[in-house]
Amino acid sequence: MSGFSLESFLKKQIGDEESSFCVLDFKALQQTDSLAERSDLEWLSTNGLGSYASQTIALANSRRYHGLFIAALDPPVRRTLLLSRLDEVAVTADGKETELSTSYWQGDAVAPHGYEHLRAFTNLPVPTWQFDLPGGVLVKQVVMIHGEQRVVIGYTWVPDQGNSESLVLKTAVLANFRDFHSETKGDAGWKFLQNLRSNGVSIRAYEEASEWHLDFSSGSYTEDGDWYWNYSWSAEWERGLADSEDLYRTGFITVDLKPGESFTITAGLEIALQTFDIxxxxxxxxxxxxxxxxxxxxxxxxxHQLLIAGDQFIVHRASTGGASILAGYHWFSDWGRDAMISITGLLIETGRHALARSVLSTFAKHLSEGxxxxHFPDSGQDPQYNTIDATLWWAFALDEYYRNTGDVAFLLEQVPLLDKVVIAHLQGTRHGIKVDPVDGLLEGGEPHVQLTWMDAKCGDLVVTPRQGKAVEINALWFNLLKTLELLHTTLASAVLGSEGxxxxxHTGLSLRYADxxxxxxxxxxxxxxxSEGCLFDVIGKxxxxxxxxxxxQIFAVSLPFKVISPEQAAGVLAVVERELLTGFGLRTLAPRDPAYKGIYGETMEAADQYHRDLTYHQGTAWPFLAGHWVDARVAIHGHQQSNFEFIAERLLPLIQHMNEEACIGSISEIFDGDEPHRPMGCIAQAWSVAEVTRVVLKYPQLREILEATVAPPAVAV
Incomplete structure (x- = not known):
């Protein structure tokens, strides 16, 4: 459509002409017919309850985790796919039909070719698509309503100037009912149960299944049940998993859109009590x-982009009535280690202190044996405790919380729990975790159990068996002790006065922790x-x-309390930068190591779980480590402008990735250690976003440099 600007449309829609959005322009891909091949470009919308909507940018489902309404039936877990997709056909006044959907089928077939009409996309303020049609533009938008179990899909018809014709939109509803980790195989005799209502239909896959509700602002619904067979999930094939599914079409919604008119479809766990205007x-x-x-x-x-990306991981946990943090989309639930690392960047540095307090309380309620x-399993079972460092990161997070809030009352609740942690570690707790009385270091581990963040396991094979005394664990242990020393001094002086x-x-405990x-x-x-001028990774039993x-070893330099000398810290930083630093975080192993794997999945086109786990921490680059690299570099080289320019240059690829690759608007879990550093793993990872956010907010000089050099709002893909 000549003269239409998606960014201008959005500014008018939200009533904010000063806003700016990064719009992906697909004109070049339209010309080469390659957008169908870009199943690696994805989008995500969440609701703060664990439910979400996500597909490829071309609105195809290339993963088992894709769909328009994946509902967390026991927030934030028991995630269940209900509304898989909507397949639209636009009919212009001359009767010309244009299919807007795109699907992947077994045998590498792609049909329909809706991607050919897709001109632009942006993830902010909400996932929004521009379809160029004969006579005008159709804008599609998807919004998960925050705090509600509902997705809203809106369509707006913007005809060319001088065109006063309506657009007829006929939409097929493709439904499902399954755990989001699994797949559905249809049966000709399996008919979904439907209860038609005025401007809506309630759907149940079978009698015992949860009912969900489809509502629409106008138009009519025609029940027309049928199975669509043999969809293909290319991303699941690449992961070495089952890669096909069948979907059930419940029927069609037909609406006549007048010029400038909008139309909405909603899917929710309850019947909509209002008509939603997109x-x-x-x-x-x-x-x-x-x-x-x-x-x-x-x-x-x-x-703005980082904060909204981070907000997608913050969820309400029904079992505790408090807040929690999902580790990543699509498949992770809330994990202790990830939450305690992420909370500073997602909630504390961002000023969302009430939520930070709630997250700390949520995990503290499940403290067991120190x-x-x-993590909390996705299907709702009891939590698992195979981690040595989640508890140590808790102390770091609590210290950051207090530094930002001065909330002494919360210290009085939390510090006694951390005292119990120390007692449990001195006495010995699960999985051989215990303080060595000889040197005061923390050790842990037993065969077939992974305890540190390098936790990949293939059957009984722990890929990085770091039994004994791990370097970052003891940097964290030292920091926990110093934190408790400081916090007990704070409680003694600020709350309890100078006697009694x-x-x-508190004074005695502070002195004890200091010792x-x-x-x-x-x-x-x-x-x-x-010999290397750095730190060993593990001292074995x-x-x-x-x-x-x-x-x-970078944590020995980055954490607030320094456990090594300044000269040693400088040496560690130099080795890390020389051997491990990439534009997407730090590699997990130096390339010169014989065990180094620079490609996630060992270059296999379809890498199964075994081969992915074998390479998970053997060379892959992790963005979350970039945050502590920044802290370490500032600790060694100071706050000079030249230092922040160096840091910004190294972080810029991650910012560009956020705008142009994988999940548009978020940061991936891992990248290949080798160039070109493909994004892999989860398409949106909490601690990846959190750590970049933390340092961008913590260091204003860095933020100013990045904001000045970021890519322009319109990006050609």
């Missing part, structure tokens, strides 16, 4: 986003690898030291 829904979401940005005290296009849970038994208790920390600091000297050059 412009109002988008405007409300923009207002909510603006409030999140305002709480951070920072401005800018990168800031350990926070490793409670004052004496323990000093013992651990002296013991930590055993990690120094003099048998005394063996692992000389592998891994990024775990």
């Amino acid at each position: 412009a109002e829904v988008v405007r409300n979401e923009w207002i909510r986003q603006a409030e999140i940005v305002a709480m951070s005290g920072a401005q800018g296009r990168i800031v 350990l926070l849970p490793n 038994a409670e004052f004496d208790m 323990m920390a000093e013992k651990a600091r002296v013991g930590f000297s055993a990690f120094w690898n003099d 048998d005394g063996y030291v692992d000389p592998s050059i891994r990024p775990n």
Whole structure:
């Protein structure tokens, strides 16, 4: 359509002419017919309850995790696919039909070719598509309503100037009912149950299945059940998993759109009690986003994108009645380690302190034998506790929370729990986790159990068996002790005054932790690898030291309390930058190591779980490590402008990735260690977003440089 601007349309829709959006322009891909091949470009919309909508940019489903309404039936878990897709056919006044959907089928077939009409996309303020049609533009938008179990899909017909003709939109509804990890195989005798209502239909896959509800603002619905067979999931094939599914078409919605008119379809767990106007829904979401940005005290296009990306991981957990953090989309639930690392960048630095307090309380409620849970299973079973570091990161997060809030009352709740953590670690707890009384260092591990963040496991094979004393675990242990030393001093002076038994208790504990920390600091000297000028990765229980050059040593430089000398810290940073630094985070192993795997999945076109796990921490680059690299570099090289320019240059590829690759508007879990550093794993990972957000907000000089050099709003793909 000549003269139509998607960005201008959105500015008018939200009533904010000062806003700016990164619009992906697909004109070049239309000419080469290659958008159908870009199943690696995806979008995501979430609701703060664990439910979400996600597909490829071409509106195809290339994963088992794709769909328009994946509902968390027990927030944020028991995620269940209900509305898989909507297949639209636009009919112009001359009777010409244009199919707007795109599907992948077994045998590498692609049909229909709706991607040919897709001109532009942006993820902000909500996922929005521009379809160029004869006589005008159709704008499609998808919004998960925050705090509600409902997705709203809106269509707006914008005819060319002088065109007063209506557009007829006929939409096929493709439904499902399954756990989002599985797949559906249809049966000709299986008919979904439907209860038609005025402007709506209630759908149940079978009698015992959960009912969900489709509502529409206008038009008519015709029930017409039929199975569509043999869809293909290219992304699942690449992961070595089952790659096909069947979907059930429940019927068609037909509507006549007059010039400038909008139409909405909603899917929810309850019948809609109102008619949703897409412009109002988008405007409300923009207002909510603006409030999140305002709480951070920072401005800018990168800031807005990072904050809204981070907001997608914050969820309500029904089992505790509090907030939690999903580790990543699509398949991760809430994990202790990920939550405690992510909370600073997602909630504390961003000014969302009430939610941060709630997340800390949620995990504290599940403290057991001195350990926070490793993760809450997606199907709702009891939490698992195979982690040595989630609890240590809890102390770091609590310290950051207090530094930002001065909330002494919350310290009084949390610090006694951390005291119990220390007692449990001194006495010994699960999986051989115990403080060595000789050197004061923390050790842990047993055969076939993975405890650190390098936790890949293939059957009984732990790929990185870091039993013994791991370097980052002991940097964190030292920081936990120093944190408790400081917090008990704070409680003694700020809350309890200068005399009395409670004052004496806090003062005594502070001194005790100081002594323990000093013992651990002296013991930590055993990690120094003099021949490499850096730190060993693990000191084994048998005394063996692992000389592998891994990024775990960076935490000895980046964490607030330094466990090594400034000279040693400078050496560690130099080795990490020389061996591990990429534009997408730090590699997990130096390329010169014989065990290095620079390609995730060992170059296999269809890498199964075994081969993916074999390479998960053997060379892949992890964006979340970039945050602590930045802290380490600032600690060594200071706040000079030249240092932040160097840092910004290294972070810029991640910012560009957020705008142009994988999940548009978010940051992937991992990247290949080798160039061109393909994004892999989860398309949106909490700690990847959190750590980039944290340092962008923490260092204003860095933020200013990145905002000044970020790509322009319109990006050709």
